[in-house]
Amino acid sequence: MAAASPCDPVHTLPRNVVIKTEPEEALLISKQDVPVKREPDVPLVSPVCGLQPLAWSQDHRLAVCTNNSLSLMELVCDVHSSNQELTLHRTSIPVPTEAYKLRVGPSAELLQATEKFTTHPDPTVRQLFLADAVMNPSAVVQKGIKYSSWSPLGCDSSGRCLLACLTFDHRLTVHNSHKRLEWNVLVDLTKKYSERLKERGYSKKDNKPPQENLLDFDELQRRYRMQTPLRMEWSSVYTIKQAQPDNTCIDVEMVLLAVLMENGDLVLWKFVLPFTNGADVVFYDIVESGVTRPSDLAWWEYESSDRRMSGLIIGSEVGPVKIMPVSLSGVKGYFTLRHPVILWKECDEIAVENIKCVPMVHPIQKSRCSLIVASRGCYVFWCLLMISPAGLNVHNSHVAGLHSLPVVSLAVSQQGVAVYTCSIDGWIKKLTPTFTENTLIFKQEDMLRPENLTGRRIHGIAVSYNGAFIALASTQGMVGGFHPLNRTYHVHLVTLKTPETAAELLLQSPTQNLYKMADLLNLVRWQILKNKCIPASLLEELDRKIQEVDSPYLWRLKLFLVRILYQSLQTPPTDHRWKPTHEESKVFVRDEEEEDETDEKDPAQEEGEPEEVKHEANPEEQKAEVQAWINAVESHLMREHMKKVLGVVYLNTWVAQNTSIPTCGLVEYLSKDENDRDSEVLIGHIKNKMNKQTFLERCSLCQAVVPFTEYKQATCENGHMWLRCVLSHQACQTLTFRRCLLLDTIARLPEPEDPEWIKKILQAPCTLCDSPMI
Template sequence: DLAWWEYENEDRRMSGLIIGSEVGPVKIMPVNLSKVKGYFTLRQPIILWKECDEIPVENIQCVPLTHPILKTSCSLIVASRGCYIFWCLLMVSPAGLNVHNSHLAGLHSLPVVSLAVSRHSVTFYACSTDGWVTKLTPKFTENSLIFTVDKLLQPEALTGSRIHGISVSHNEAYIAMASTQGLAGTIHPFRRTYQVHFLALKAPETAAADLLSSPAQSLYRTMDLLDLVRWNVLKDKCIPAPLQDELDRKIQELDTPYLWRFKLFLWRILLRSLQTHLVDHSWKSTPVEKVFVMGEAAEEEEGEPDGGNEGKEDERMAEVQSLIRTMETHLMRANMKKVLGVVYLNTWIAKNISIPTCGLMDYLSKDPNDRSSEVLIGHIRNKMNKQTFLERCILCRAVLPFTDHKRAVCENGHMWHRCVLSYQACQTMTFRCCLLHDSIARLPEPEDPDWIKKILQAPCSLCDSPLI
């Protein structure tokens, strides 16, 4: 197996190619990058393991990190060798290169088929062919390190299956495992069906806590944690009360767009769970083998509870939809003010731009209680000197009024979707769409200034996903 090794300390960089042979030795071969500024080439190969014990080296993982005790840069290399786990710690000191290596034995009874690493917590996951997964957490000492070993429960669906590989999600929310059928007695299956299984590593409550305190402030980068929260809401058909209370408290304290997007995500999933419940209920088959004849009074008595339940469900769905529209409007207004602030800083008085500035100002001025919008609109109107630039339909040249942030309709009925980033009407055949199909955005034009191109590079203002 092969892996890339790179060491960086202040202004010095070294790199090489980690090579694991079929007979046992592991070494780092020099790679000449002398023409790249700042790189130094190794003078000779670095021997990490020299014994030829006929055990092949596979699944090499190299993680650069900082030693928590010595406060120096180091590299941790982990690989599988049969049933064993080989590890090597490389540290560069003024005296030279220090190599610490060893093996972890007794973890698996069958060969380790795959090795995954979580870059956030520097945790390794080793999986053997029978589906048993071992979690390895390194603990640093002053001279070396030790590993804390935890055995994960094997899913019942993997009993008797053969595992081909595993992968851990970005934020260590779950593990994906690829498997096929095992032996039928002593015979291999004639046909193999590959399946992917997911093993959760965190509870939904832990995932929700991580989302509330996420330093990334992006729903797209924490999508694996959202999967666990989504599953919990769909299963229970309600948002957990502790999560809802903590989220509302943080919104009152911080009021960041990330928290509002997280809240919008939760209520959208809740709405989907309610809609799924209604669809399942309406498509339930009714038995026709037996027919009972009841009087009118009995029919009315039996019909009242169902009608009451349906009325409550419809009322709850209407309440959820109203709250979702309120949150979408809040996020859109916040993004509009952000766009207008960029317009104010980057435009001159008589310059016409593709962003519908007047339409945005008229839309924001509908809320008399928004003091920040009123101040921003006043500054922009003074700068524009009472000039107006109207959007026009490319089909009939009629004015496109700004009455809705999602679409624009001219007086002749021509309808165009609005860009979620610049709020310009997308009057072309090509545009971009976010991953969740929440909204669209126009493509940058060659004549657009750099600050408009920067606006169009932002993610979706409703779901944080990129627009492609």
């Protein structure tokens, strides 16, 4: 039966075969992660709408589909404010006002067809035509954003995500963000596909011209449905070889956008990265899935040692779920599925929605597998796909008894895999998969609802990239037994992890990129601001790790912690400074406590730490100490980066060539520290190669020499001041430059005359915080 499932783990399986998914992470998660609602609540101007209204990107931006715009909020790890509330930057993409019309053939013929079917004597034909939202856009009452989808990180020119956006009038566009507030439309894919279809005479994949014209009802319907997008999903980033004019091959990155059409066709578009120009999008392939009444789409991406496979999971409103093979010729180590894989074949009229696919490692069989989950009415459908030498294994079942109303939204946290489901009455359940020898069972928990969220109607949920937050879009439920006349819509952010768990995950991060961890970082930030100290255990562990492996990531994490500590010492501006204060004694007591803590925690003295982090009663002194600490960590990071840049300079310069990087300045700056063996060796090599050239930087206003005295700014002898680029260490002598997302550094824009290797240096993220330069 459709809904039969091993929903109750305790009774269906003997205890001794249960093995935790990922033992270490599971341990971490079990530490009482009580959800806490964080401020602020974000009010929305217009009602939430769409298929899955919330989408959270890998670069920590949340998209919310509403009736008049796609509302966007970016979660920023603010290092310049002592406010404990979350910092959210809000932007929006408005819904275009003019209605969109799909083209299906010559307009005269269409006019004739419209007339024929609106006045058709047979009511079954007439009604079908008049009520069809695609053929008769005037029948659609709903306006707004139907669906949005974020590309993986690193797709646009500044290394961030692209955003695909589909409106209820079937306009599918791809956007990128420009600077902080602006969104640009890069390409209109509905229009582009419509043009392609017109050129090909609205033929199917086999390229045979259609037999009938628009006056045939089925043909008219077919031509509309073949170009009406239902949903779209981005693949992950693939590397392909591209031949150059001189017959050499270079590695190029690309991403595919799969668009599911109403007739079940899958249209694939190829975006070569970084994607900047809308005209560069290429039609890649069309897959005719043959799924009737398709409802949802997700990528299936499988990777095991050197074997990779991709496919598209399609669900239907009628019930079945299957994977269609996607042929990716030219991608290294890639295999194509020979046939579609049926995941669920019963046509039981329960629609498949919210399909999600998570790569996992089977802890018993030690092999990679894919977990596919989807909502089907009140049930959660799951399917475990394993590939063994014997072939493909599919285990599937349903989890029943979770909700009494249909599941409206389903979100998956990939960090210590957990599935969150939510029904419209606001109940959120957490499902944790646990492997057994042959199958999978789900531990079910009710997610505690923060107080002021009970009784609210929930339209959608989404989990942040590392599972630190869950976002909920909600509106009032029944008020005094009645439905409220006017509804307001809000987005709430609720924590899923404690700051302690977040800290542990940050320390173990395999990505070594602070920006990718920003949601977890936000939890730690909150804790430091609340307690006005860095958790001793975190600092200890971090210092121990730095001793072990001296990675820039760990130093950046340290810099972040110290910067937030500094902010926590700022007196909030709301304090009335003129008022006499009677709280001095209290402050003193608290500071003494902290002093004890800090005395215990840093016996280790090393570079980047002040002599002693004593928290004396004088807040100004304390701040000065923390500032000194910040400077020490910052200059460590900068020195390491300078060495990296000099290494690149060494590899790329020839004796007679002038380089615009202030090489001599960097060499002198680095040689000030006599204990740095690495830089001594490097400097020796560079000096040999430079052969007494000095590569002086000159001021563009007065031609005077700009000396290299510090890494933040440069001043010429006539007092002209320039900021230094954090990536190339050059003085930025132009009016335009980029700033990092956290606004702590600036970077030069690459100039056309810059050699490739300098352009490459300028592509890097911020040296101090890993966030993109925009």
